[in-house]
Amino acid sequence: MSEAYVHGYHPRENERLQDQAGTLVELLHSDTSYPPGSVVLEAGCGVGAQTVTLAQRSPRARFTSVDVSADSVAEAKRRADAAGLTNVQFQQADIFALPFAAESFDHVFVCFVLEHLSRPVEALAILNGLLRPGGTMTVIEGDYGSTYFHPDSSAAHKAIQCLVELQRLAGGNALIGRQLYPLMVEAGLEAVHVSPRMVYVDSSRPDLVDGVTRKTFTAMIEGVRESAIEAGITDPEAFDAGIRDLHRTTAADGVFCYTFFKGVGEKRRRA
Numbered sequence: 291m292s293e294a295y296v297h298g299y300h301p302r303e304n305e306r307l308q309d310q311a312g313t314l315v316e317l318l319h320s321d322t323s324y325p326p327g328s329v330v331l332e333a334g335c336g337v338g339a340q341t342v343t344l345a346q347r348s349p350r351a352r353f354t355s356v357d358v359s360a361d362s363v364a365e366a367k368r369r370a371d372a373a374g375l376t377n378v379q380f381q382q383a384d385i386f387a388l389p390f391a392a393e394s395f396d397h398v399f400v401c402f403v404l405e406h407l408s409r410p411v412e413a414l415a416i417l418n419g420l421l422r423p424g425g426t427m428t429v430i431e432g433d434y435g436s437t438y439f440h441p442d443s444s445a446a447h448k449a450i451q452c453l454v455e456l457q458r459l460a461g462g463n464a465l466i467g468r469q470l471y472p473l474m475v476e477a478g479l480e481a482v483h484v485s486p487r488m489v490y491v492d493s494s495r496p497d498l499v500d501g502v503t504r505k506t507f508t509a510m511i512e513g514v515r516e517s518a519i520e521a522g523i524t525d526p527e528a529f530d531a532g533i534r535d536l537h538r539t540t541a542a543d544g545v546f547c548y549t550f551f552k553g554v555g556e557k558r559r560r561a
């Protein structure tokens with residue numbers, strides 16, 4: 291693996307990614323579908339949380355989904371098979387050493403991957419090189435700095451900051467969502483358009499309280515507890531107080547907000 295990966299590969303992380311995908315499908319995917327016959331590369335597919343949605347929404351497009359982790363690719367394949375998908379092929383591959391010919395894809399899709407990379411522009415430029423002229427690149431990223439909630443809590447913000455700091459120490463950037471536009475432009479994409487996708491959660495939507503606030507966001511922060519303590523950026527009491535306050539936002543009077551960023555750009559057409 292060429293890049294450190296803060297969130298790990300254990301089953302709880304896989305379950306979290308599945309919960310996240312289920313709850314956020316409409317918010318993130320409603321405007322993504324690929325025409326029949328088109329050839330799509332999904333880079334960094336992980337355990338296939340987005341793959342199943344992508345392939346189901348574009349049943350006559352053909353997907354190649356790759357990830358640097360062979361275990362994740364195997365799990366993604368199992369999930370795709372279980373969903374009865376026949377339009378996806380999986381391959382273990384590193385974005386920085388992809389075994390594909392230039393301009394061999396009509397579209398590229400990348401979700402929650404750039405935040406883990408120390409060279410995100412280089413990754414996007416490599417993927418851009420695989421697009422045919424006029425093809426599209428879709429990139430989705432979160433941004434931990436976009437989190438706010440009620441009741442507000444400095445302990446909770448500090449716990450979130452632990453993840454941001456660990457990601458930084460690992461060479462990544464947990465605040466990358468806000469940078470999608472400049473990154474995509476720098477990588478050479480044209481007609482780039484970024485749309486913020488805010489998820490707003492209050493107790494009138496128990497599915498979101500559970501799927502987003504509890505099982506996705508808070509679980510993600512809780513997942514870095516040991517590493518953050520080990521790295522000396524927090525202590526158990528301070529961290530646990532932050533997690534308690536994040537859970538507090540799931541109460542009847544609690545509110546939680548987070549923004550994803552979705553960018554779509556185009557490969558330069560020949561003159």
Ligand SMILES: C[S@@+](CC[C@H](N)C(=O)[O-])C[C@H]1O[C@@H](n2cnc3c(N)ncnc32)[C@H](O)[C@@H]1O
Pocket residue numbers: 292293295297307333334335336337338339340356357358359362383384385386400401402403406407
């Ligand atoms: C947070 S997961 C996202 C997975 C999936 N896209 C999703 O939205 O559920 C990030 C994935 O990027 C993969 N990844 C990180 N660096 C990579 C690289 N250099 N090449 C390919 N995949 C990479 C990791 O193995 C991991 O599966």
